[in-house]
Amino acid sequence: MSLNYVIHKVMSDFRLEKVSFSYKDSETLVLDDISIDVDAGEFVCVLGKSGCGKSTLLKLLAGLNFPTKGTIYFEDSEVKSASLNRSVVFQDYGLFPWMTAGENILLALKERYKEKSRQELKKIAIDSLRKVGLDDKVYNTLPKRLSGGMQQRVAIAQAISVDPKVLLMDEPFGALDAVTRLKLQELLLFLWKESEIKKTVIFITHDVDEAIYLANRIIVLGQSPSKIIYDKKVDNNIKVTRENQFSDSKIIELRNELISIINNDVNQKAINK
Ligand SMILES: Nc1ncnc2c1ncn2[C@@H]1O[C@H](COP(=O)(O)OP(=O)(O)O)[C@@H](O)[C@H]1O
Ligand SMILES: [Mg+2]
Structure with a gap:
């Protein structure tokens, strides 16, 4: 076994091999x-x-759906079901409205740490709320009493509370106002950068701007x-900040490149229709 092979095996989280997908009953x-x-x-991103x-x-x-053709591997095992190692955060917060924020977080924690007492789990839940900048009082609060931004913070707290290896996030800030969205982008980057083993x-x-601000690799579908x-990986020389986001020449170049790739594809498909 070559060293390259060993390194690759250790480093790679997801491997998608020739994955195609159609919904059931659809051509x-x-x-x-x-x-x-x-x-x-x-x-x-x-x-x-x-x-x-x-x-x-x-x-x-x-692991909520499966390829029609091809295979998805996570840490070299085929993805055959959902897993607490891959937390998902959706746009609509994904919290059960009849449970308090704390009870929502406990749901996943009980699955993850079956051996821990309720008190121990509660402590982990409160720690997670603190990590996303929420007060301990939020633990006993129903989602509808929280703003959209706070609900999404709870959803992130829930996702990170089980210490997953991967965070899968589907337009998680898409429904938030512009200011809250920027704050949560910063929170997410902070959580990602500060953890010892990066998720x-x-x-x-x-x-496009959200992708440029957050990503160290951008994929366009x-x-x-x-x-x-x-x-492509985002060039290491590009250090995106709120200050230079719209003025740095390299960032402007990257933004123009991404927009033109997306627009050309859309126009091309329209011509072919
Ligand atoms: N459950 C479903 N059954 C059938 N078609 C679906 C289903 N969900 C999504 N689609 C279709 O699959 C395509 C991709 O949808 P989606 O993955 O939701 O796109 P995006 O997240 O990029 O907006 C769309 O044409 C959508 O109508
Ligand atoms: Mg979508």
Whole structure:
């Protein structure tokens, strides 16, 4: 076994081999022959127009749906079911409205740590709420008493509370106002950067600026049937901040490149229809 092979085996989190997908009873191919590797600790943003198959791809990675053709591996095992190692955060917060924030978080924790007492689990839940900047009082609060931003913080707290290896996020900030959205982007980046062993994040968005701000690798999905039309690490020399986000020449270049790739693909598909 070569050293390269060993390193590759250790580093790679997801491996998608020729993955295609159609929904049941539908002839339409939503994803077409997608092959990628995602390394542990990468922060990948998947960009694409609405309807191109981003959520479909994320559900396959989560193990909530399965490829029609091809295979998805996570840490070298085929993905055959959902797993607490791959937490999912959706746009609509995903909290049960009849349970308090704390009870929502406990649900996943009870599954993860079957041997721990309720008191121990409560402590982990409260720690997770603190990590996302929420007060302990939120533990006993129903989701409807929280703002959208706070509910999404609870959803992130729930996702990280089980200490997953991967965070799969489907337009998690899409429903939030602009200011809250920026704050949560910063929170997410902080959580990702500060953890000793970086979690792999796969973050779906249709917002080019959000992708540029967050990602260290950007993948663009084309229009259905979706193939990958762009896949690059963000240049290490590009350090995106709120101050330089719209003025740095390298960032402007990257934004223009991404927008033109997305627009060309859309126009091309329109011509071919
Ligand atoms: N449960 C489903 N059954 C059939 N078709 C679906 C289902 N969910 C999504 N689709 C179709 O698959 C395509 C991709 O959808 P989706 O993955 O939700 O796109 P995106 O998240 O990029 O907006 C769309 O054409 C959508 O209509
Ligand atoms: Mg979607």
